[in-house]
Every structure is written in C-alpha cells, then in structure tokens.
Amino acid sequence: MSLGDILFWIVGLMTALCAVMVVVTQHIVRCAIWLLFTLAGTAGLFFLLGLDFLGATQLFVYVGGTLVLVIFGVMLTATGPFIQLRAGAGEWAIAIIVGLLLYGLIAVSWMFADWSKLPEAALPDDPKQMYHTEQLGRGLLGDTSVQPVSALPGVPGKPRAAEKQTGKLQPPPSRQASAYLLPFEIVSVHLLVVLIGAAYLARAKRKRVVAASQ
Amino acid sequence: MASVGLTQYLLIGAVLFVCGVVCMAIKRNAIGVLMGVELVLNGASVNFAAFARFHEAFRVEGQVFALFTIVLAAAEAAIALAIVLNFYNNYLTVDVDSAEELKG
Amino acid sequence: MTAGTAVMILTIAAIVLVTFVALSAIFFIWLERKVAGRIQDRLGPTRAGGKFGWLQTIADGIKLLAKEDIIPANADQFLFRLGPYLAFTGSFLAYLALPFSRDVVALQMNIALFFMLAVMATEVFGVILAGYGSGSKWALFGGMREAAQVVSYEVPMALCVLIPVLVAGTLNLNVISQQQAGLFWNWYLFHDPFTFLAFWTYFTCATASCKRAPFDLAEAESELVAGFHTEYSGLRWSFFFMAEYGSMFAVSGIATTLFLGGWHTGLVPAAVSDWMYENLWVLYVLVSVAVFIAKCWILVFVMMWVRWTLPRLRIDQVMTTCLKYLLPIACTLLLGASLLPLVWHSLLPGWVKLPFRNPPAFPAAPR
Known part of the structure; x- marks a missing residue:
C-alpha cells in the first residue's frame, strides 16, 4: 500500500464520515460545520488526484464563498426552535432504508457496468507528471494534444477518422478550437448575474414599510 | 486491500451522493435541505474528478465539468438562500413543512 | 523518491x-x-x-x-473549542506554498498563489465559529462583521493579485520570483503604472483581510469589548493571535513575491545571483531567505505603523471603502494592465522597443 493509498483512505473515510454526520446531526449550525469538513475533505481528494486547480477552486469558491453564505443564512434564521428541527422516528427509518438501498443500487450498477466501452486508461502513475493545471489551461484553449481521445463530439480530441482519410492539412493544434473557453466565460457571467439577482431577492423590503407608514 | 483506483473514488462519491439525498429528504430546516443539495453536487464532482484522473477520455472534460459544478453550486446556494430568507421574513419560520401555501 | x-x-x-x-x-x-x-x-x-x-x-x-481556561456556560462547547484551531490551520496552510528562496518551498505547486488565497479564505470560519460558539452578543456581532468584511475584501484582493500574474503569465510563485531576478527595476512593482498602483491597493486589502487596524472592526474594543474573542482566554486566545500574525506575514509574503522581487536583493545583476546559485548554493539560500524574511518584516512593520497612526473606521465606512472604492479601482487596474500591452503593440511604430517583457505563452512547470 503506497503513501497515496493510505492518504486516500484517511481523507476519503473522513469525508464520508463527515457527510454522514451532516445527515445525522440535528443542530443546524453543527450541521454546517460538518458540511465544512466534508467540502474540505473533497478538496483534499482533488489534491490527492493531482487536480490542484480543482482543489483550490473548491476551497476558494465553495468553502470560502458558498459555505460562508450558507452559515450566514443559518445564523440569520437560527432562532429558538429552528436550531433543532427533528424528524420523526418513522421518517428516519424510511430514510435510512431508502438511503442504503440507493447506495446498494449505485454500487451494484457500478459493478455490472461494462467499462470496456470506454477508451483504455493508460495513465502515468505519478499524477504530478500529467495532471497539473497547465493541462487544464491548454484544454480550455482547445489544445488537442492534452486529451488524445475525446469522448464527446465537438470537443478537443483526436482528429476525426474522416479528416484523417482525406489527409487535409490540420490547423496547428493549439488553435484548433477553444472548446471550453466560451462555456467557462458563460458560467462565470451566469454566477455574477445570479449573485446580483440573489442580492435583489434577499434585500430588505423597505417600500412596503414606507407605504404602510404613510 | 487493493490499490486505490477509480472504484474507491466512485464509492466515496456515492456515499456523498446518498448522504445528500437522505439529507434532502429528512431535514425539516430549509437550509438543511440546501446542505443536502451541496452534498449531492459534491458527490458528482468527486466522480468527475476521478474520471479525469483515471480515464484518458475525460482528462480535460472531467476537470471542466467539476469546475462548472462548483460554480453552479455557488449560484444555486445564493438563490436558494435568498428564497429561504424571504420565506423567513414573511412567515418567520424555516420549517419546510409549513411552506404549504401556493399564494403568498 | x-x-x-x-x-x-x-x-x-x-x-x-x-x-x-x-x-x-x-x-x-x-x-x-x-x-x-x-x-x-x-x-x-x-x-x-x-x-x-x-x-x-x-x-x-x-x-x-x-491562565485558567474558561468556557462560558452559554457557549457551544464543540464550536467554541474548534474555532481557534480552524483559524490557525487556515493561516498556517498558506505557508506550505510560500517560497522562501529559489526552490526552498514546502510544496512545489503550479498554482501556489491560488492555493494560498484559497486556504487563507478558510481562516474566516474560525472567527465565525468563535463568534457563534461563545454564546455572547459581542462575540456574535464581531464574528458576523468579520465574516462580511473578510469575504468582501477578498474580491479586490484577488483582482489585485491577478495583475502581476497577468504580467508574469503564471501562478507559480517560484517562477514569478525568478522572473524578477536582477536589479530592482525588474521588480513587478516598477513594471508598469498599473502594477505600481496594484501594489498599494493590494496592501490595503491585505491589511483589511488580516483584520488589522484601521479595519479591525471585528475586535473594536470601544464598541464590542473584544469582538469575536471576548470569551476566550489562555492558550485558545493566543491561537487567534498566532493566526493573525501568521496571516499578516503570509499576505506580506505574497506582496513581496509578487511585487517586490521575492528573495532577490535587487542590488546584484541576475548573472551574479545565478552564479551564486550554481556554485555557492548554501550561501545563496541563506542570504536569499534572510532577504525574503526581511522584506516581509518591513511590510509587517508598515502594517503596525498604520495601525497606530490611523483612527479606526466605522463598519459602514469599511464596507464602503471596499465595495465602492477598492473594487472599482481594482477592476480598472486589471482592465488597464490587460489592455496596456495590446495598445502598446498596436499604436506605437515598430521601432519603439517594448519595455514590457512578454510572458511566455505556457510557462513550463518547474522540475
């Protein structure tokens, strides 16, 4: 068992345990703290996979941004009885049974899935060699050399077979298609729009008070 | 114990997913439900990341889609919280069971 | 290995x-x-x-x-105990990616700068937990103020950090420092007007995100007793202080690396320091670590100087400064820094030599 494996088991099991604690805990603020550990553990898993950029984004956007927002929401609404809202024992029983069944379903369907249809995974052992941020950046710019095989049509990947047969001159690989750059920008603008919309929705309604007082 | 590969990551992702689903079902606090959604999205991004690492075909796509998931989760949390706060302002409760009127 | x-x-x-x-x-x-x-x-x-x-x-x-370790009766024990450790962890993790000298860094990362900002963003949880877990009004107010302030100031701070990154073409702090080797006009502070202004904007935001005066509203003694750490005493309290001083040094380290040439003295040409690196490695590392730490200490000293010179702002003034002034300034600087090379290239005749170095398209990862 290598060091990476040991680290994976530690981080992975902690993440899973914290996720279970999110469900089990009744106190809503503690729930948010367990969620914090779950998200941080997920970031740890990303780092273990060698996907540094993803892990740092998870920490920056999710843990540093979204979760602070959620905790704000919790603290603004956690008054008196709402700190601990309990579900009945019968609901718990059903939820646990359904949850276990769902997990079993996912695990079984995974085991019977035919993975041979996917392209062969022949990846180097050391994640740092192949999976650093540079690759993601090149992928965003449409550099096909980082992803030799494409699973989806129209995204970076090997030239199609038809192109190969016609023998047409290939454009330089670094400028072939900026496949994910536009979606990436759209998602960023989307987030900005949503944040403004949310601020508008959640703002204090002063107009009604003014109207009532007049 | 076998060496860690795709399987183990997918199983951890499934744990997160199932916890999220159960959390959404069982929490009565609206923000608790929101936390369930976050867990589900996290499970999905663990799967994306695992495929990005262990399958050549998803090397870039896995990372890009996991990034999209993170950003969309942030957007979703912002909107959901705005709704929850409005609900709290109007009804002074965050119990989802009491949200039964269609017209405010 | x-x-x-x-x-x-x-x-x-x-x-x-x-x-x-x-x-x-x-x-x-x-x-x-x-x-x-x-x-x-x-x-x-x-x-x-x-x-x-x-x-x-x-x-x-x-x-x-x-000192006796007191936990108030009203406090949420679990969260109260957790707070200081979370704050310290966030502050300490940033050091993993901070390069003290050429290749003297705990963790070689391609995205070291992003990693540092990301882990320092998690420090705020310690403060929120301390504020909530104390079960005291003063602490809760302090924690909420702190959260709002730090989250807001992260935005202009990240934008300012992007400007030297734009010039350098990489997030790797080691490479960024190495690009500023040589005499001091190679530092990114003097690269162009936008980076020069970005440094001061960054430093203001960094002071605020370390919750230092004049932005120390989270612990404003005159209004909130001691803010989020009102109920803490003894060792747990000192963890908060370690976190604060730790993150002061870390943000100064970022400023030093991005704008002030990192571990380079700025007094000897790049060829000399390269020769030292090749032949007198131990001496090189000792000198450059000392130079780096000295630069950071000077910046920390400036933060202290500011703290004891300026009066404290009000909370609404703090938020106005961030959202109405620093954020537009940072956006303008970022836009200007990205347009400058384009304008320079397209408007000036070819014989005017570009004083701005062009970054490599894809900087190679360090080996």
Missing part, C-alpha cells in the same frame, strides 16, 4: 514552518509593543530581558499558558 522519504521531508518542512510561524509571532508581538510605544511617545516594554524588553512575549506566553 520513496514514500517514506516524501513523508519525512514533508514532516520536517511542516515542523520547520510551524516553528517559524510561532517564533515570528513572538517577535511580532514584541515589535508591535515597541512600535506602539515609539509612536505614542513612550518606551514600551523595558523590564523583561533587559533594556529592550525582548523577553516580554515569553513572559506573556507563560502567563497565557498558566
């Missing part, structure tokens, strides 16, 4: 870094008192350890260790 060696190296690096953070906190607390004394026209500590009172912090530390 085997797994055992890797674990050993990382453990040693972590121990060295923790020791460094703790020792520099001890030094900073003494320095803060001396600076405050000097500015307020008094002597500061003079008794413990001789004329300059240099043992004062040790004496304070012993006092804190011996």
Whole structure:
C-alpha cells in the first residue's frame, strides 16, 4: 500500500464520515460545520488526484464563498426552535432504508457496468507528471494534444477518422478550437448575474414599510 | 486491500451522493435541505474528478465539468438562500413543512 | 523518491514552518509593543530581558499558558473549542506554498498563489465559529462583521493579485520570483503604472483581510469589548493571535513575491545571483531567505505603523471603502494592465522597443 493509498483512505473515510454526520446531526449550525469538513475533505481528494486547480477552486469558491453564505443564512434564521428541527422516528427509518438501498443500487450498477466501452486508461502513475493545471489551461484553449481521445463530439480530441482519410492539412493544434473557453466565460457571467439577482431577492423590503407608514 | 483506483473514488462519491439525498429528504430546516443539495453536487464532482484522473477520455472534460459544478453550486446556494430568507421574513419560520401555501 | 522519504521531508518542512510561524509571532508581538510605544511617545516594554524588553512575549506566553481556561456556560462547547484551531490551520496552510528562496518551498505547486488565497479564505470560519460558539452578543456581532468584511475584501484582493500574474503569465510563485531576478527595476512593482498602483491597493486589502487596524472592526474594543474573542482566554486566545500574525506575514509574503522581487536583493545583476546559485548554493539560500524574511518584516512593520497612526473606521465606512472604492479601482487596474500591452503593440511604430517583457505563452512547470 503506497503513501497515496493510505492518504486516500484517511481523507476519503473522513469525508464520508463527515457527510454522514451532516445527515445525522440535528443542530443546524453543527450541521454546517460538518458540511465544512466534508467540502474540505473533497478538496483534499482533488489534491490527492493531482487536480490542484480543482482543489483550490473548491476551497476558494465553495468553502470560502458558498459555505460562508450558507452559515450566514443559518445564523440569520437560527432562532429558538429552528436550531433543532427533528424528524420523526418513522421518517428516519424510511430514510435510512431508502438511503442504503440507493447506495446498494449505485454500487451494484457500478459493478455490472461494462467499462470496456470506454477508451483504455493508460495513465502515468505519478499524477504530478500529467495532471497539473497547465493541462487544464491548454484544454480550455482547445489544445488537442492534452486529451488524445475525446469522448464527446465537438470537443478537443483526436482528429476525426474522416479528416484523417482525406489527409487535409490540420490547423496547428493549439488553435484548433477553444472548446471550453466560451462555456467557462458563460458560467462565470451566469454566477455574477445570479449573485446580483440573489442580492435583489434577499434585500430588505423597505417600500412596503414606507407605504404602510404613510 | 487493493490499490486505490477509480472504484474507491466512485464509492466515496456515492456515499456523498446518498448522504445528500437522505439529507434532502429528512431535514425539516430549509437550509438543511440546501446542505443536502451541496452534498449531492459534491458527490458528482468527486466522480468527475476521478474520471479525469483515471480515464484518458475525460482528462480535460472531467476537470471542466467539476469546475462548472462548483460554480453552479455557488449560484444555486445564493438563490436558494435568498428564497429561504424571504420565506423567513414573511412567515418567520424555516420549517419546510409549513411552506404549504401556493399564494403568498 | 520513496514514500517514506516524501513523508519525512514533508514532516520536517511542516515542523520547520510551524516553528517559524510561532517564533515570528513572538517577535511580532514584541515589535508591535515597541512600535506602539515609539509612536505614542513612550518606551514600551523595558523590564523583561533587559533594556529592550525582548523577553516580554515569553513572559506573556507563560502567563497565557498558566491562565485558567474558561468556557462560558452559554457557549457551544464543540464550536467554541474548534474555532481557534480552524483559524490557525487556515493561516498556517498558506505557508506550505510560500517560497522562501529559489526552490526552498514546502510544496512545489503550479498554482501556489491560488492555493494560498484559497486556504487563507478558510481562516474566516474560525472567527465565525468563535463568534457563534461563545454564546455572547459581542462575540456574535464581531464574528458576523468579520465574516462580511473578510469575504468582501477578498474580491479586490484577488483582482489585485491577478495583475502581476497577468504580467508574469503564471501562478507559480517560484517562477514569478525568478522572473524578477536582477536589479530592482525588474521588480513587478516598477513594471508598469498599473502594477505600481496594484501594489498599494493590494496592501490595503491585505491589511483589511488580516483584520488589522484601521479595519479591525471585528475586535473594536470601544464598541464590542473584544469582538469575536471576548470569551476566550489562555492558550485558545493566543491561537487567534498566532493566526493573525501568521496571516499578516503570509499576505506580506505574497506582496513581496509578487511585487517586490521575492528573495532577490535587487542590488546584484541576475548573472551574479545565478552564479551564486550554481556554485555557492548554501550561501545563496541563506542570504536569499534572510532577504525574503526581511522584506516581509518591513511590510509587517508598515502594517503596525498604520495601525497606530490611523483612527479606526466605522463598519459602514469599511464596507464602503471596499465595495465602492477598492473594487472599482481594482477592476480598472486589471482592465488597464490587460489592455496596456495590446495598445502598446498596436499604436506605437515598430521601432519603439517594448519595455514590457512578454510572458511566455505556457510557462513550463518547474522540475
């Protein structure tokens, strides 16, 4: 068992345990703290996979941004009885049974899935060699050399077979298609729009008070 | 114990997913439900990341889609919280069971 | 490299870094008192350890260790205990990616800068938890203010950090420092007007995100007793202070690396320092680590100087400064810095030599 494996088991099991604690805990603020550990553990898993950029984004956007927002929401609404809202024992029983069944379903369907249809995974052992941020950046710019095989049509990947047969001159690989750059920008603008919309929705309604007082 | 590969990551992702689903079902606090959604999205991004690492075909796509998931989760949390706060302002409760009127 | 060696190296690096953070906190607390004394026209500590009172912090530390550890009856025990550790962890993790000299860094990362910003963003949880878990109004107010302030100031800070990154073409702090080798006009501070202004904007935001005066609303004594750490005492309280001084040094480290040439003295040409690196490695590392730490200390000193010079803002003024002034300034600077090379290239005739170096398209990862 290598060091990476040991680290994976530690981080992975902690993440899973914290996720279970999110469900089990009744106190809503503690729930948010367990969620914090779950998200941080997920970031740890990303780092273990060698996907540094993803892990740092998870920490920056999710843990540093979204979760602070959620905790704000919790603290603004956690008054008196709402700190601990309990579900009945019968609901718990059903939820646990359904949850276990769902997990079993996912695990079984995974085991019977035919993975041979996917392209062969022949990846180097050391994640740092192949999976650093540079690759993601090149992928965003449409550099096909980082992803030799494409699973989806129209995204970076090997030239199609038809192109190969016609023998047409290939454009330089670094400028072939900026496949994910536009979606990436759209998602960023989307987030900005949503944040403004949310601020508008959640703002204090002063107009009604003014109207009532007049 | 076998060496860690795709399987183990997918199983951890499934744990997160199932916890999220159960959390959404069982929490009565609206923000608790929101936390369930976050867990589900996290499970999905663990799967994306695992495929990005262990399958050549998803090397870039896995990372890009996991990034999209993170950003969309942030957007979703912002909107959901705005709704929850409005609900709290109007009804002074965050119990989802009491949200039964269609017209405010 | 085997797994055992890797674990050993990382453990040693972590121990060295923790020791460094703790020792520099001890030094900073003494320095803060001396600076405050000097500015307020008094002597500061003079008794413990001789004329300059240099043992004062040790004496304070012993006092804190011996103090009774009180947890209020109203407090949420779990969250109350967790808070200080979370704050310190966030502050300490940033050091993993901070390069003290050429290739002297605990963790070689391609995205070191992004990693540092990301882990320092998690520090705020310690404060929120402390505020909530204390079960006291003052602490809760302090925690909420802190959260709002830090989250807001992260935005212009990240935008300012992007400007030298735009020039350098990489997020790798090691590479960014190495690009500024040579004499001091190679520093990104003097690269173009936008980076020059970005440095001051960044430093303002960094001061605010370390919750230092004049932005220390989270612990404003006159309104909130002591803010989020009102209920803390003894060792747990000192963890908050370690976190604060730790993140002060970390943000100064980012500023030094991005704008002030990192570990380069700025006085010798790049060829000389390269020759030293090749032939006198030990000397090179010793000198450059000392230079780096000295630069960071100067920046930390400036933060203290500002703290004891300016009056504290009101909370609404703090938020206005961030959202109405610093954010537009940062956006303008970022836009200007990205347009400048384009304008320079397209408007000026070809014989005007571009003084701005073009970054490599895809900087290679360090080996």
